[in-house]
Amino acid sequence: MKGISKEQIKNITIAVLVIALGAVCYYFIYGSPLNLSGEQAAQRAIAYINNDLLNGRATATLNGKVVQQSGLYKINIKIGSDEFPSYVSKDGKLLFAQPPLEIKTSTSSTSTSPNKAQNNTEKPKDAAQACSSLNPSKSASPQLEAFVVSECPYGLQMQRVLAAIVQGAPQLAQNIQIKYIGEVQDGKITSMHGEEEAQENLRQICIREEQKDKYFPYISCFIQEGKSQECLKTAGVQEAALNNCMKGKGIQYAQKDFEASRKYNVTGSPTLILNGKLVDEFDFGGRSAQAVKEVICCGFDSKPSVCATELSTQQANVSFSKTYSGGASGGSSCQ
Numbered sequence: 001m002k003g004i005s006k007e008q009i010k011n012i013t014i015a016v017l018v019i020a021l022g023a024v025c026y027y028f029i030y031g032s033p034l035n036l037s038g039e040q041a042a043q044r045a046i047a048y049i050n051n052d053l054l055n056g057r058a059t060a061t062l063n064g065k066v067v068q069q070s071g072l073y074k075i076n077i078k079i080g081s082d083e084f085p086s087y088v089s090k091d092g093k094l095l096f097a098q099p100p101l102e103i104k105t106s107t108s109s110t111s112t113s114p115n116k117a118q119n120n121t122e123k124p125k126d127a128a129q130a131c132s133s134l135n136p137s138k139s140a141s142p143q144l145e146a147f148v149v150s151e152c153p154y155g156l157q158m159q160r161v162l163a164a165i166v167q168g169a170p171q172l173a174q175n176i177q178i179k180y181i182g183e184v185q186d187g188k189i190t191s192m193h194g195e196e197e198a199q200e201n202l203r204q205i206c207i208r209e210e211q212k213d214k215y216f217p218y219i220s221c222f223i224q225e226g227k228s229q230e231c232l233k234t235a236g237v238q239e240a241a242l243n244n245c246m247k248g249k250g251i252q253y254a255q256k257d258f259e260a261s262r263k264y265n266v267t268g269s270p271t272l273i274l275n276g277k278l279v280d281e282f283d284f285g286g287r288s289a290q291a292v293k294e295v296i297c298c299g300f301d302s303k304p305s306v307c308a309t310e311l312s313t314q315q316a317n318v319s320f321s322k323t324y325s326g327g328a329s330g331g332s333s334c335q
Contacts, residue, residue: 038066041088042075045095049077072153072319087153089319093193094153094334127291130283131298137275142299144292145177145273147257147266150200151193152334153319156223157287158270160316163220164289164324165296171306173216175296179257180205181269189254192269192334199246200228202254206245209253211237224322269334275299288313289324 036044042062049060063078072087088095136142146162148155159178166173180201182191191198204222208215214235221231232239245253264273272279274295284298285291289311297307314325 036090036092038068038073041073041090041092042066044092045075045086045088046077048095054079087319089151089153093151096153127284127294127298131294133283134274134277134279134298136277136279136299138301139275139299140301142175142275142296143177144175144296144299145179145260145264147179147181147261147264147269147271147273149181149191149193149197149269149334150204150222151197151226152269154334155269156320157316157318158272158292159219160223160321160324161287161289161292163216163223164312164316165293166216167220168289168311169293169306169309171304172293172296175299178204178208178215178219179260180254181261181266182254182258184251184255184258187251189251189258202246202250203228203242205253205257206242206250207235207237209249210241210245224320226320285313287316289316 046060046062050056054060058079061078063076063083067074072089075086075088077084077086086095146158148158150156162176162178166176180191182189182198182201184190189198189202191201200222204215204219207218214237217235218231218237221234222228232242261271264271264278266273272281272292272295279295279298281287281292281295284294290313293307293309293311297303300307312324317323317325
């Protein structure tokens with residue numbers, strides 16, 4: 001390209017990669033077994049970046065040790081003289097950047113990233129102003145529909161937020177609907193991260209529909225380490241009934257979720273819909289229990305006293321985590 005040096009081309013390539021890493025979760029196209037070692041997951045990520053993203057225009061290497069954090073492997077990717085802290089899921093399927101992502105720029109320039117939650121504590125927003133701007137239809141019993149997939153780090157983050165709301169303000173449980181994204185093909189459900197996620201989506205749908213009182217106890221357990229069999233027992237789920245549902249009516253239940261997601265043109269996990277209207281939780285303060293509680297309360301025609309309950313303003317951890325906050329947080333989505 002005339003007028004542009006090889007070094008400039010390389011720098012542009014690196015910048016494009018950085019933006020890509022910061023945007024959404026990358027789904028590895030290579031098949032992978034479950035529970036890779038940290039080194040295996042890291043090398044899979046490096047190979048993916050070099051072969052599929054950089055394609056010989058620059059070289060990414062692993063710098064330093066691989067450590068476990070919040071149910072993920074934390075790695076340092078080095079390209080040239082720059083390092084980019086990133087995360088890889090333990091099954092080697094997902095690669096995404098650590099928020100906040102620092103990119104060296106001149107003081108006169110600015111950068112943007114879809115990672116909206118730059119710190120664990122999001123600066124409080126004026127919920128009343130956000131609600132006025134959203135201007136949703138009002139109801140005596142508003143409904144917040146949260147569309148997720150069960151193994152997306154950011155879908156897990158939203159489920160963590162909603163579980164915290166149900167725990168801290170249980171009266172609002174009736175105003176929350178967690179729904180799932182996917183398709184039914186040849187009588188089987190599919191999901192963006194493969195068969196394992198599709199089956200977990202179906203499992204959660206069946207618990208939600210046929211053992212409603214067990215749904216949030218199960219979710220609250222599952223979001224910690226993803227151990228579905230242990231969580232079924234912990235939550236007291238009737239497994240025989242669950243298995244029957246997954247082999248029978250579960251597909252019909254799932255189809256209704258998928259039809260709703262198409263109605264709202266949902267493409268990312270998580271996506272929030274309040275009383276039929278798309279809402280950005282970051283207008284209300286981010287992915288914290290307090291912020292999403294304010295979203296729900298925005299839909300009431302007359303706010304009940306529970307809306308005065310103060311919940312955590314900490315941004316919830318992404319992915320599997322035994323704690324609500326204090327680890328990796330972020331504002332992206334799985335597409």
